[in-house]
Amino acid sequence: MRILVTNDDGIHAPGLEACVRIARALSGDVWVVAPESDQSGVSHSLSLNDPLRLRAIEGKRFAVKGTPTDCVIMAVRHIMAEQLPDLILSGVNRGMNLAEDVTYSGTVAGAMEGTVLGIPSVALSQCLGPDRRGDDAFTTAEAHAPGVIKKILKEGIPAGRLVNINFPALEPNDVKGVKITVQGKRDQNLLKIEPRHDGRGNPYYWIAFERRRWTSEEGTDLSAVENGLISVTPLRIDLTDEPYMTRLAAVFDKSKLTD
Numbered sequence: 001m002r003i004l005v006t007n008d009d010g011i012h013a014p015g016l017e018a019c020v021r022i023a024r025a026l027s028g029d030v031w032v033v034a035p036e037s038d039q040s041g042v043s044h045s046l047s048l049n050d051p052l053r054l055r056a057i058e059g060k061r062f063a064v065k066g067t068p069t070d071c072v073i074m075a076v077r078h079i080m081a082e083q084l085p086d087l088i089l090s091g092v093n094r095g096m097n098l099a100e101d102v103t104y105s106g107t108v109a110g111a112m113e114g115t116v117l118g119i120p121s122v123a124l125s126q127c128l129g130p131d132r133r134g135d136d137a138f139t140t141a142e143a144h145a146p147g148v149i150k151k152i153l154k155e156g157i158p159a160g161r162l163v164n165i166n167f168p169a170l171e172p173n174d175v176k177g178v179k180i181t182v183q184g185k186r187d188q189n190l191l192k193i194e195p196r197h198d199g200r201g202n203p204y205y206w207i208a209f210e211r212r213r214w215t216s217e218e219g220t221d222l223s224a225v226e227n228g229l230i231s232v233t234p235l236r237i238d239l240t241d242e243p244y245m246t247r248l249a250a251v252f253d254k255s256k257l258t259d
């Protein structure tokens, strides 16, 4: 099995090395194509106005000056075009990709692009906690990901689907199990604008996250990791909401433009 590893935290991220070790536990044929710099929050973006610079580091390891999506396209359409990967692993992200995070995540987008290109793909993220913020946080993902991925591969990943896995912020031995979940929703939006001033007194701004508690519904990705479980959420590229589609179709009956 040929595995491509990518991420959004960049080629120097400790989580990427954890992902390489996870991939090596599954196969001897592991390739890495990752962004030169941190691309967290870029979602499924493509670089269309700048050229992609490709840096061959050594053997099967490459860095791309671009987004995770750029990396996967570069790998599948160029670097590995003669023998495509059988599996793409994106991560291990530094921090959770739960609920609406999925729509911002470059990590999830790396797996989305793999899915778009017809390759089974899995996104991996490690939740962080007050006591688990250092590089050793990834030991939890590393300990449990190979077994979870093997089970998923045995069942198979259908076309157009990807799998989003989040590991709880616990020591590997304290993890309570695996839960198959739905994408959740936080009961509040934690994003805010943080104003600052530069050396000349001019204002500038950071997008920041408020540290507030949220409540989560049972059965969601949020609830799983809160309860010490590994969250496994099957996602699909087709975002169509069928119940709402049916309602709208009734409103726009018979293609008439006016009532």
Ligand code: MN
Pocket (backbone or CB within 6 Å): 008, 009, 039, 040, 041, 093, 094, 106, 107
């Ligand atoms: Mn990231």
